[in-house]
Amino acid sequence: xxxxxxxxxxxxxxxxxxxxxxxxxxxxxxxxxxxxxxxxxxxxxxxxxxxxxxxxxxxxxxxxxxxxxxxxxxxxxxxxxxxxxxxxxxxxxxxxxxxxxxxxxxxxxxxxxxxxxxxxxxxxxxxxxxxxxxxxxxxxxxxxxxxxxxxxxxxxxxxxxxxxxxxxxxxxxxxxxxxxxxxxxxxxxxxxxxxxxxxxxxxxxxxxxxxxxxxxxxxxxxxxxxxxxxxxxxxxxxxxxxxxxxxxxxxxxxxxxxxxxxxxxxxxxxxxxxxxxxxxxxxxxxxxxxxxxxxxxxxxxxxxxxxxxxxxxxxxxxxxxxxxxxx
Amino acid sequence: xxxxxxxxxxxxxxxxxxxxxxxxxxxxxxxxxxxxxxxxxxxxxxxxxxxxxxxxxxxxxxxxxxxxxxxxxxxxxxxxxxxxxxxxxxxxxxxxxxxxxxxxxxxxxxxxxxxxxxxxxxxxxxxxxxxxxxxxxxxxxxxxxxxxxxxxxxxxxxxxxxxxxxxxxxxxxxxxxxxxxxxxxxxxxxxxxxxxxxxxxxxxxxxxxxxxxxxxxxxxxxxxxxxxxxxxxxxxxxxxxxxxxxxxxxxxxxxxxxxxxxxxxxxxxxxxxxxxxxxxxxxxxxxxxxxxxxxxxxxxxxxxxxxxxxxxxxxxxxxxxxxxxxx
Ligand SMILES: NC(=O)c1ccc[n+]([C@@H]2O[C@H](COP(=O)([O-])OP(=O)(O)OC[C@H]3O[C@@H](n4cnc5c(N)ncnc54)[C@H](O)[C@@H]3O)[C@@H](O)[C@H]2O)c1
Ligand SMILES: NC(=O)c1ccc[n+]([C@@H]2O[C@H](COP(=O)([O-])OP(=O)(O)OC[C@H]3O[C@@H](n4cnc5c(N)ncnc54)[C@H](O)[C@@H]3O)[C@@H](O)[C@H]2O)c1
Numbered sequence: 001x002x003x004x005x006x007x008x009x010x011x012x013x014x015x016x017x018x019x020x021x022x023x024x025x026x027x028x029x030x031x032x033x034x035x036x037x038x039x040x041x042x043x044x045x046x047x048x049x050x051x052x053x054x055x056x057x058x059x060x061x062x063x064x065x066x067x068x069x070x071x072x073x074x075x076x077x078x079x080x081x082x083x084x085x086x087x088x089x090x091x092x093x094x095x096x097x098x099x100x101x102x103x104x105x106x107x108x109x110x111x112x113x114x115x116x117x118x119x120x121x122x123x124x125x126x127x128x129x130x131x132x133x134x135x136x137x138x139x140x141x142x143x144x145x146x147x148x149x150x151x152x153x154x155x156x157x158x159x160x161x162x163x164x165x166x167x168x169x170x171x172x173x174x175x176x177x178x179x180x181x182x183x184x185x186x187x188x189x190x191x192x193x194x195x196x197x198x199x200x201x202x203x204x205x206x207x208x209x210x211x212x213x214x215x216x217x218x219x220x221x222x223x224x225x226x227x228x229x230x231x232x233x234x235x236x237x238x239x240x241x242x243x244x245x246x247x248x249x250x251x252x253x254x255x256x257x258x259x260x261x262x263x264x265x266x267x268x269x270x271x272x273x274x275x276x277x278x279x280x281x282x283x284x285x286x287x288x289x290x291x292x293x294x295x296x297x298x299x300x301x302x303x304x305x306x307x308x309x310x311x312x313x314x315x316x317x318x319x320x321x322x323x324x325x326x327x
Numbered sequence: 328x329x330x331x332x333x334x335x336x337x338x339x340x341x342x343x344x345x346x347x348x349x350x351x352x353x354x355x356x357x358x359x360x361x362x363x364x365x366x367x368x369x370x371x372x373x374x375x376x377x378x379x380x381x382x383x384x385x386x387x388x389x390x391x392x393x394x395x396x397x398x399x400x401x402x403x404x405x406x407x408x409x410x411x412x413x414x415x416x417x418x419x420x421x422x423x424x425x426x427x428x429x430x431x432x433x434x435x436x437x438x439x440x441x442x443x444x445x446x447x448x449x450x451x452x453x454x455x456x457x458x459x460x461x462x463x464x465x466x467x468x469x470x471x472x473x474x475x476x477x478x479x480x481x482x483x484x485x486x487x488x489x490x491x492x493x494x495x496x497x498x499x500x501x502x503x504x505x506x507x508x509x510x511x512x513x514x515x516x517x518x519x520x521x522x523x524x525x526x527x528x529x530x531x532x533x534x535x536x537x538x539x540x541x542x543x544x545x546x547x548x549x550x551x552x553x554x555x556x557x558x559x560x561x562x563x564x565x566x567x568x569x570x571x572x573x574x575x576x577x578x579x580x581x582x583x584x585x586x587x588x589x590x591x592x593x594x595x596x597x598x599x600x601x602x603x604x605x606x607x608x609x610x611x612x613x614x615x616x617x618x619x620x621x622x623x624x625x626x627x628x629x630x631x632x633x634x635x636x637x638x639x640x641x642x643x644x645x646x647x648x649x650x651x652x653x654x
Contacts, residue, residue: 091493130569142469144488144570151489155482161471162478166418242457243471 001029004073006059006105007080008036009043011182012123012225016077017052019226021045026075027234037068038080060101065108072112075233076169077121078105084127085189087149098152106159110168117169120160121232124175124245126218126290128154136294139247146288157245164237164244172232173245174298177305180219181316190285194219197255198262198313201273204326210279213256216291220250220305221315231303239301249305251312252292261309265317269327328356331400333386333432334407335363336370338509339450339552343404344379346553348372353402354561364395365407387428392435399439402560403496404448405432411454412516414476425479433486437495447487447498448559451572453545453617455481455502463621466574473615484572491564491571499559500572501625504632507546508643517612521546524582525589525640528600531653537606540583543618547577547632548642558630566628576632578639579619588636592644596654 003020005013013036020031033051036042037059044052057064059080069076080101087094102122109118127150128143143154157173164171182195186207193210194217200207220228228248240246253261263271295303306312317325330347332340340363347358360378363369364386371379384391386407396403407428414421429449436445454477455470470481484500491498509522513534520537521544527534547555555575567573580588590598622630633639644652 140469142467143485145485146492146569148489148493151485154485158470158472158478158481158485162475165473166475242473 001026001031001074002033002035002071003031003075003077004035004037004068005077005079006037006068007078008054009038009040010079011184011222012176012179012229013038013042013077013079015222015226016079016229017042018045019230020050021048024049026230035068035071035073059105060097062104065101065104066111069105069108069112072116073118075119075121076105076109077229077233078102079123081123082149083189084147084149087152088147091148094148094152098149099155102152102156103159106163106168110163117167119233119237120169120171121229122156122160122171122173122245123229124153124157124173125150126175126177126247126293128157128175129290131288133290136292137247137290138294139297161242161244165242170237171244172235172237172240174228174232174303175245175247176225176228177218177220177248177250179222179225180312181221181320183222183316183320190282191217191289193282194255194258197274198258198316201262201270202266202317202321202325204273206273206275208277209255209274210277210282211255211286212278212283213259214254215283215286216252216254217286218250218252218290218293219309219312220248221312223315223319224250224305228303235302243297246298246301246303247293247295248298249295249303250293251306251309253309258309261313265310265313266325267327270325328353328358328401329360329362329398330358330402330404331362331364331395332404332406333364333395334405335361335381336365336367337406338511338549339503339506339556340365340369340404340406342549343406343553343556344369345372346557347377348375351376353557362395362398362400386432387424389431392428392431393438396432396435396439399443400445402446402448403432403436404556404560405429406450408450409476410516411474411476414479415474418475421475421479425476426482429479429483430486433490433495437490444494445496446560446564447496448556449483449487449498449500449572450556451480451484451500451502452477453502453504453574453620455484456617458615460617463619464574464617465621466624488569488571492569497564498571499562499564499567501555501559501630502572502574503552503555504545504547504575504577506549506552507639508548508647510549510643510647517609518544518616520609521582521585524601525585525643528589528597529593529644529648529652531600533600533602535604536582536601537604537609538582538613539605539610540586541581542610542613543579543581544613545577545579545617545620546636546639547575548639550642550646551577551632555630562629570624573625573628573630574620574622575625576622576630577620578633578636580636585636588640592637592640593652594654597652
């Protein structure tokens, strides 16, 4: 099978493609080719049992999606997006990439016609929810985003459902929890500290905690995020019905519990590298974020995430640190 | 004040403009000009205390919205839409008018800048909800439309909220119940019979009831719909917060109750003109429609509808039939 990954040079895309390279197959079908499209060049994993094609293009430009779809990929994983902060800072860019880009892609698939009906996996976000909400957000809670990014993702969900209902493709939308521990270097996302306070101390580096340790949030590891993609790509969509987007499972905990888990897994010396430097701006932003979910439908449909934060830390140490860390 | 009504030649637009002509003012401000834009020419009410300008254009064509906004209307009432059946039959046309048209309008307002921040009233629909739902749909229930029309309206709601949050305009979205009794001649909408079985018999004409009389639905009169627009145009939006679209109040009843109300108001002879001719197709469509709501927020914010179906019939007789009907 031929898999097209839009935004394939990003964090989740890279890890998804690495998994495909390891498995060689998806849902029992041999993967013959992976096209990783992105505005920056995606790098091939060390060893790939399939043809790997890195396409550098901007999928929000009219006509680019047609080029990508011309070869009729069997599976399309749409990860391309600019994140919350950038979409808020640049209104036009956010709508162009996150909304128009998604719509161009869906239109390009529809226009192929002739029975072409690929599986399309779309990564939405819990940013489709806006405060006030219940402590545990249920599957039927309404989407009232408080950012342009969340608005664009919510619109993507609606389009995905309508195009699927019409039979133009077979879409599955997955609302990812905040992926933690995010590998790489600290980034400017307001949510960055959730990962920084684990990743940096394990590397022997101090990290700043800008919020109260009573802040509660919703997490899943990069390994789980890839697992969600694999399941969304291979599951029987007959069971989903017309409500095509699902809130993914995750693990809800406070920052204090994150720190306690780090202490158990890595010891006091590592925890001591977390420096508390309250930042009222970040505190304010984070106060409007969802804390917990009751993702019944996704669980029933077979999606799985971690069930403790220790597990999330251990996944990071295994997958990113070859099993070791700086004591 | 200058009021721009998009879709001003339609049923609700016409009645809204008639009310403006009667009142001469809106929210205490004298109405100096009304621009009624539509793809067909809107007719001026008999006597208008303001300048009436009928603009014939297609607001979905790029650039048309800019022309309409150039004069910086103080209030913009966006009613232009193609309805459910047509948007389902013609996918491209539905997205072009109901989605792109709305977005062009919002963009045109945003691009004026320089402190221009008009009130924008957007008419959404209970078609943003898709079965299965609770018997009484609450304000926080999620929007999972089962038609392209409902999808386009739900996207309009999201855009309205984001553009308002950003401060580009001051938007209020109102989800209209099925407006009943719809004046004019029977139309092809699947919901047409709710009005046909009242309007036609009162005119001495037989009408077909294609569904079981146990079908329950959510109604408000055209007079109430105009009242919603007036309130949405004049209310203090400080109380709405970021959740800019509200499910409007209405009256929930079964077709049997509608018929019983008609009997009370107009007598057995009129009711005898309703002919039961079951149509399984219409029955199937209607089975997926919302039946009842608990529109707490709208009620708290001062929106008002009828509290009995008799009242809805009496409004029709007063407003459309000069107080009489064919016995
Ligand atoms: N990581 C998370 O915590 C999280 C949470 C919720 C949702 N998501 C969503 O999951 C997806 C993947 O997340 P990620 O963490 O890998 O993000 P990422 O930022 O690492 O990757 C996104 C990729 O999209 C690419 N991209 C941006 N504009 C593009 C364009 N016009 N054409 C092609 N590619 C373009 C970027 O270059 C980037 O490589 C995104 O859609 C994101 O919104 C992520
Ligand atoms: N009547 C109802 O029961 C009901 C229920 C829910 C929502 N609504 C919404 O309320 C609004 C008004 O409803 P209505 O009953 O008056 O509908 P209507 O069909 O009578 O009026 C809509 C008007 O929009 C015009 N229009 C269509 N495309 C246009 C374009 N490209 N540019 C300019 N004008 C265009 C049509 O010509 C028509 O005159 C619509 O947006 C409708 O979707 C109505």
